[in-house]
Amino acid sequence: MLQDLCVANPAAGIKVNGFACKPDTNITAEDFFFAGLAKPGIVNSSVGSLVTGANVEKIPGLNTLGVSLGRIDYKPGGLNPPHTHPRATEIVFVLEGELDVGFITTANKLFSKSIKQGEIFVFPRGLVHFQKNNGDKPASVLSAFNSQLPGTQSLAMTLFAxxxxxxxxxxxxxxxxxxxxxxxxxxxxxxxxx
Amino acid sequence: MLQDLCVANPAAGIKVNGFACKPDTNITAEDFFFAGLAKPGIVNSSVGSLVTGANVEKIPGLNTLGVSLGRIDYKPGGLNPPHTHPRATEIVFVLEGELDVGFITTANKLFSKSIKQGEIFVFPRGLVHFQKNNGDKPASVLSAFNSQLPGTQSLAMTLFAxxxxxxxxxxxxxxxxxxxxxxxxxxxxxxxxx
Amino acid sequence: MLQDLCVANPAAGIKVNGFACKPDTNITAEDFFFAGLAKPGIVNSSVGSLVTGANVEKIPGLNTLGVSLGRIDYKPGGLNPPHTHPRATEIVFVLEGELDVGFITTANKLFSKSIKQGEIFVFPRGLVHFQKNNGDKPASVLSAFNSQLPGTQSLAMTLFAxxxxxxxxxxxxxxxxxxxxxxxxxxxxxxxxx
Amino acid sequence: MLQDLCVANPAAGIKVNGFACKPDTNITAEDFFFAGLAKPGIVNSSVGSLVTGANVEKIPGLNTLGVSLGRIDYKPGGLNPPHTHPRATEIVFVLEGELDVGFITTANKLFSKSIKQGEIFVFPRGLVHFQKNNGDKPASVLSAFNSQLPGTQSLAMTLFAxxxxxxxxxxxxxxxxxxxxxxxxxxxxxxxxx
Amino acid sequence: MLQDLCVANPAAGIKVNGFACKPDTNITAEDFFFAGLAKPGIVNSSVGSLVTGANVEKIPGLNTLGVSLGRIDYKPGGLNPPHTHPRATEIVFVLEGELDVGFITTANKLFSKSIKQGEIFVFPRGLVHFQKNNGDKPASVLSAFNSQLPGTQSLAMTLFAxxxxxxxxxxxxxxxxxxxxxxxxxxxxxxxxx
Amino acid sequence: MLQDLCVANPAAGIKVNGFACKPDTNITAEDFFFAGLAKPGIVNSSVGSLVTGANVEKIPGLNTLGVSLGRIDYKPGGLNPPHTHPRATEIVFVLEGELDVGFITTANKLFSKSIKQGEIFVFPRGLVHFQKNNGDKPASVLSAFNSQLPGTQSLAMTLFAxxxxxxxxxxxxxxxxxxxxxxxxxxxxxxxxx
Known part of the structure; x- marks a missing residue:
């Protein structure tokens, strides 16, 4: 981060580490705003969950700033299947419902817990983790990441699809x-x- | 971040950059959990807002992981007065209500916007910013930071108190x-x- | 820093985090040189001080190198008013005169001291700080920063102007x-x- | 990295991010030396491969230096099963034999290739990757990582064991x-x- | 590192810190592959050694990934003369032969050792170091660096040529x-x- | 940098990367102050120059802050002989006199210039550089580094002493x-x- 603002400019015609920046005069407050996490997404995946990102691809002002959000919605029984984020630690806040969550260390030890509305859990950088809605009502969380583009590698899909x-x-x-x-x-x- | 986990050990008897770590065998899932943001705090400050942190001081498992959360509650008319975070960018998600928010760049330009439930706004690292509840109902936000201990410097208090x-x-x-x-x-x- | 030299090329026609680089064949020793701090500036501001930067905008060779200088001149009674640098720690060396200096931590504690010619004081990254010439003669300092473009947010101006x-x-x-x-x-x- | 050398001192009685350092007077050339990769290990795992690390746990002088090595030996048909390194990119050099190697991106795209003695392949930070010896002779590689303790999360074991x-x-x-x-x-x- | 892959694109027509990236659709496994260290180079320098790099200039996929390799071949009596890498720690693995190696700290203390086939030695970031083949047979090492372009400053040549x-x-x-x-x-x- | 202040505590009885911190209650403004560069040092070395550091070893408050200063005094004809700083870029400001300065890149190209009182020159991180007073009067510079402990490797001494x-x-x-x-x-x- 080498200036106040480097708002991502996907139209720059050049690809660099992160994104090239818009001219300063074109920057507006809209570049730092996003409304796409306001409502639950429609969950129709086989695993019963849906992840909606609020990262630099959606909020160009996040470029170079090293943070982003996401929202995950779960049907009853829904699972956000075991995955890693190669570039970030994740911390979740339960917006609604109750979830069984866990992560596994490189020493192959599982740390897990049930968390409910308003509670927080941390998934350390790079480690495999998951969340499952074992309740009979929908659930949702807000996720925060220390990367503007954390990446997600869903392991079953990575290996088998x-x-x-x-x-x-x-x-x-x-x-x-x-x-x-x-x-x-x-x-x-x-x-x-x- | 040089190992999977370095859970803060305030009892270590030694002060280092960040915190010394607990022995691995003492680490439990509780070290990555926090329930303290679940409910609105009682706002009785003169500015009409209350900030509750969920950083490494509350969640020892965050040590070395570079991310944290916070919750801010606002009475009607309440203000989170102009302040900086010396060590983090902040991104807020409105849990309830509506807020007028803004940040000022080092070129002395204000970027501001009204945001309501479910919407997101970004406050770039180190820049002065504020939120004000100009509605007639309480409001609250969840804040995410790319630091386990972002620090807050509230400017009126810093200068005059x-x-x-x-x-x-x-x-x-x-x-x-x-x-x-x-x-x-x-x-x-x-x-x-x- | 991913090569020996990446001299800033403002004419590159592309904006990136920091600056794009000049072709190597165009680099000369002049890119690493600056004479603009040699003499006191003419102080005619209402606060009685003048800051002159020697950062990557003046010395293109500083791009990617993470350091810069500045010079501050103070009239008798002159003040460099409370401000922050979002991206750097500052360390000052008094070239001439005597100054009362201080910084305030996020715990709202003021650390202050009088320093005179040849003495040094440190202002930690991101914290509010100031210098005042309470003597009856002009004063000046040389400032060093661990950023090629530290940025300055002068708080009274940020809030009120x-x-x-x-x-x-x-x-x-x-x-x-x-x-x-x-x-x-x-x-x-x-x-x-x- | 804040001094020339900070040789790991597991006997320090304190756990920090990385390791505490030995007193300078106790440092010798042995702290920067390791002979444990000289010979093929005995492979008797069910997957037919054996990983031997040469990281800070084996070479205390690597502490704070951000690099390490490893050796992998493969029986004919042996597999280093799909895994991630949460804290490093890996680059392998084939010491002997021939291997089919690959990594999968977060866009779920496989990049794979056969490599033989003296050839090099790169596995980008945090991404799932594997190597398989499809030849009829033993194979071995030397691996380099940009971390003194990259960590390994072997996915089948992480998920099922x-x-x-x-x-x-x-x-x-x-x-x-x-x-x-x-x-x-x-x-x-x-x-x-x- | 702000995305999975940013493969260097020397044809981008723009010079940035590191390299601009190729379009994703042009990336292939070849970008992560290199065969140029497979065989000993022909050593005909006056010092009796030859360094062959396998860095981002040879392996475009290494861009932003922070690691690289090199191979050094030594005639009997050959020397890789005292030099520094401004941007990396180096760790060597002896492929063949026996070498006398050493580095000197900023406290002017030499740490040296003889290492032979399969053994490892570390040269901490930025410090002067050398290797000499005092045997009567050729020798070679594989070097790993925690930089995609470590740079080499050979001191006798730097000062006298x-x-x-x-x-x-x-x-x-x-x-x-x-x-x-x-x-x-x-x-x-x-x-x-x- | 994970808190406002981590003032070095050499008496901590533990050695870590950088220094352990003093208890907060013991911190005073003196920890951020140094008077040792105020006057020219007495130059009696064979090369005719004297370097005086103002780094974390002299100013404990600099710990974790990533910046430091130094002063170099030169007799007429005095030389600060070719050297590197493994952990910092240097930028010098001439306090008095006139100097011939230069640095050499890894491509073995010398960039050199004469600079006089009040002028600035930059020596990029890790590269060999020198300053020589070819005038007939004493000279002195103030040096700034983007490290609290940059380290110095004086090449003739490193190689021959x-x-x-x-x-x-x-x-x-x-x-x-x-x-x-x-x-x-x-x-x-x-x-x-x-």
């Missing part, structure tokens, strides 16, 4: 099961990509 | 008014410290 | 005085902008 | 299969922990 | 010898530049 | 001269250490 495919022999050996089980998971997850 | 006092001649010259006006402000703000 | 104006009700509530006092300060500071 | 267990309903929903398949994988991976 | 020349009076005073000795060294080193 | 000694065969090969010349330089520089 990448393009091109991760080879079967990598997956059978990693999970110590046969091609049948691997292909079953692939078939279940693959259509979710389109 | 520090201990020891900032000398009168500094303030009269800075604000280009007389000792009478300066002492009036000092007397109004000073009691608020105790 | 921004464009557009910070609303009166924000200022009356923050300083706990009436519109009369606020408008008086605004009128005193406003003309200094032009 | 953590302690306590990741709940079945998280895994069945994430992988869209039944409890039978999940328990099968758990039973296959669990014994590998002891 | 720069363009334009470092003035004789700087060198005679620094080394406390006469112009004769300085000019002798200059003449010996100068032709090596072309 | 380290303890233990850098082996003769390293130096003869690096400088392409005989043992006689190397030993002559060693004998000239060695006594200067005591």
């Amino acid at each position: 990448a393009t091109p495919e991760v080879p079967d022999d990598v997956l059978t050996k990693a999970f110590q099961v046969g091609t049948k089980e691997v292909d079953k998971i692939k078939s279940r997850l693959a259509p979710k990509k389109s | 520090a201990t020891p006092e900032v000398p009168d001649d500094v303030l009269t010259k800075a604000f280009q008014v007389g000792t009478k006006e300066v002492d009036k402000i000092k007397s109004r703000l000073a009691p608020k410290k105790s | 921004a464009t557009p104006e910070v609303p009166d009700d924000v200022l009356t509530k923050a300083f706990q005085v009436g519109t009369k006092e606020v408008d008086k300060i605004k009128s005193r500071l406003a003309p200094k902008k032009s | 953590a302690t306590p267990e990741v709940p079945d309903d998280v895994l069945t929903k994430a992988f869209q299969v039944g409890t039978k398949e999940v328990d099968k994988i758990k039973s296959r991976l669990a014994p590998k922990k002891s | 720069a363009t334009p020349e470092v003035p004789d009076d700087v060198l005679t005073k620094a080394f406390q010898v006469g112009t004769k000795e300085v000019d002798k060294i200059k003449s010996r080193l100068a032709p090596k530049k072309s | 380290a303890t233990p000694e850098v082996p003769d065969d390293v130096l003869t090969k690096a400088f392409q001269v005989g043992t006689k010349e190397v030993d002559k330089i060693k004998s000239r520089l060695a006594p200067k250490k005591s």
Whole structure:
């Protein structure tokens, strides 16, 4: 961060680490504003959750500022499946409902807890974590990240639904099961990509 | 951040940049949890707002992780007066009500906007900013920071209610008014410290 | 800093975090040189001080290098009014005269001292600080910053002379005085902008 | 990095971000030396690979220096299963044999390639990646990381063999299969922990 | 590092800190691959060693990723003469042969050791270091750096063979010898530049 | 930098990256003050210059703040011999006299210039640089660094006067001269250490 403001300029015609900046004279308060997290999203994924980002791609004023938000909505039984953020720690605040949440360290130890409306939980940078709505009502959280573009790597999709495919022999050996089980998971997850 | 977890250990008997860490075997999920933002605080300050932090002092697991939250409650007419965070950008999400918010750049330009429930606004790192509830109902926001301990420097209090006092001649010259006006402000703000 | 030199190229036609770089073949020793702090500036501001920067805007070779200088000249009675640098710690060396200096922490504690020719004082990153020449002779300091463009937010001007104006009700509530006092300060500071 | 050397002192009796430092007078060249990667390790894991680290836990002189090495040995058919390093980019150099390697981006795109003795491949920070020896001879690589303690999160083990267990309903929903398949994988991976 | 990948695009027509990025659609696995360290280079320098870099100039995918490799080959008696890397710590792994290696701290203390095939030694960031093959067989090492472009400043060449020349009076005073000795060294080193 | 102030506490009994901090209640304005650069030092070195640091070892308040100063005094003909700072860029302001200054890039290109009272020159991070007083009057500069402890590696002393000694065969090969010349330089520089 080398000046007060470097509002992202996707029209700059040049790609740099982060984004090039708009001319100062074009900056307005709108560049620092976003209304897209105000309402629950419509959850129609197979896992029963929906993530809506409020990062530099939505709020150009966040460029170089190192922070962003997101909102996650969960149906009853909905899961935000195990994933990592390669570039950020996440801290969630429950807007509504109750969730079972957890993260796993590199020493393979799970830290988990149930959290309800108004409560907070931290998922340290880079570690695998998840949230599940085991209640019978919808739930939602607000997430904060110390990156303007934290990235998300959802592990089941990463392993079983990448393009091109991760080879079967990598997956059978990693999970110590046969091609049948691997292909079953692939078939279940693959259509979710389109 | 040089390991998965370095949970703050205020009992370590040593003060370092940030905090020393607890032994790994003492870490539990509670270290990453906080319930203190769940309910509105009781606002009885002269400015009509109350800030409640959810930083490393409250959530020891945040140590070295570079992110934190806070909650601000506003009475009708309440103000979170102009202040800076020396170590963080802030991004707010309106939990309830409507607020007039703004920040001023080092080029002395004000960017301001009215935001209501579910909307987001960004206050870039280190710049003076404020929020005011000009509605007739209470309001509240959730704030996120890219620091586990962002620090807050409330400017009227910093200038007119520090201990020891900032000398009168500094303030009269800075604000280009007389000792009478300066002492009036000092007397109004000073009691608020105790 | 990802190469030896990335000399700022304001003519690059693209705005990035910091500055784009000149072609290597155009770099000369002049890019690392500046003569503009050699002599006292002419102080004719209402506060009796003048700040002259020697940052990346004046010395293009400083781009990506994370350091800069400045010179401040003070008339007798002159004040460098309370301000912050959002992106740097400052360390001053007194070239001439004697100054009363101080900074205020986020715990609202003032640390202050008188310093004279050849002496040094530190103003930690982001904290409000000031210098005043209470002597009867001119004074001057050399300032060093750990940023090539530290930025300066002079608080009285930020609060009372921004464009557009910070609303009166924000200022009356923050300083706990009436519109009369606020408008008086605004009128005193406003003309200094032009 | 705030001095020339801060050699890790595990006996310091205090835990900090990274490690406390040895007294300077106790530092020797041995603190910067390690012989443990000289020979292939004995690979007897179910996946057919063995990772040997040469990080700050083995080379105390690496503390604060932000770099480390590792060696991976692969039997014919051996796999270093999909995993992430939360704190580092990895770059591998093939010492012997031939490997099929790949990483998947957060856009779920696989980049893969076969590499053989003397060739290099890069796995960007935080992204899921793997290497598999599809040849009929042993293989080995030297890995370099831009962290003195990069951490490794092996995903199948993280998801199916953590302690306590990741709940079945998280895994069945994430992988869209039944409890039978999940328990099968758990039973296959669990014994590998002891 | 503000996105998964920012593959260097030397054809971007703009010079920034590091490199501008290629369009995502043009990125391939080849951008993360390099074969140029597979074989020993032909050593015909006067010092008997050859350094081959595998940094962002060779592997465009390394841009923003903060790591790189290099290979050094040594004839019997060959020396990689005393030098610094302004932007990285180095860690070497001996591929073949035996070397006497050392670094000197700012307290002017030499840490040195003999290392042989498969052994590792660390050269802390910015400090002067060297390697010499005192054996009667060729030697080679693989070097890892925590920078995608560490830079190398070979000290004898820097002092005695720069363009334009470092003035004789700087060198005679620094080394406390006469112009004769300085000019002798200059003449010996100068032709090596072309 | 994770709090307002972390004043160095050399008496902490623990060594960490940087320094452990004093208890807040013991901090005074003196911790941010230094008078030791006010007067020229007495120059009696063989090279005719004297460097006086004003870093965290002298000003404990600088700990974690990332900036420091120094003063260099030069006799007529005095040289601050070629050296590097492993952890900082340097920017000098001439207090008195006139100096010939220069730095050399990793591409072995010298950038040099004469600077006089009040003028500024920049020496980029990690690169070899020097200053020489070719005038017939004393000179002095104030130096600023973007590190609280930049470190200095004076190259002639590093190479020819380290303890233990850098082996003769390293130096003869690096400088392409005989043992006689190397030993002559060693004998000239060695006594200067005591």
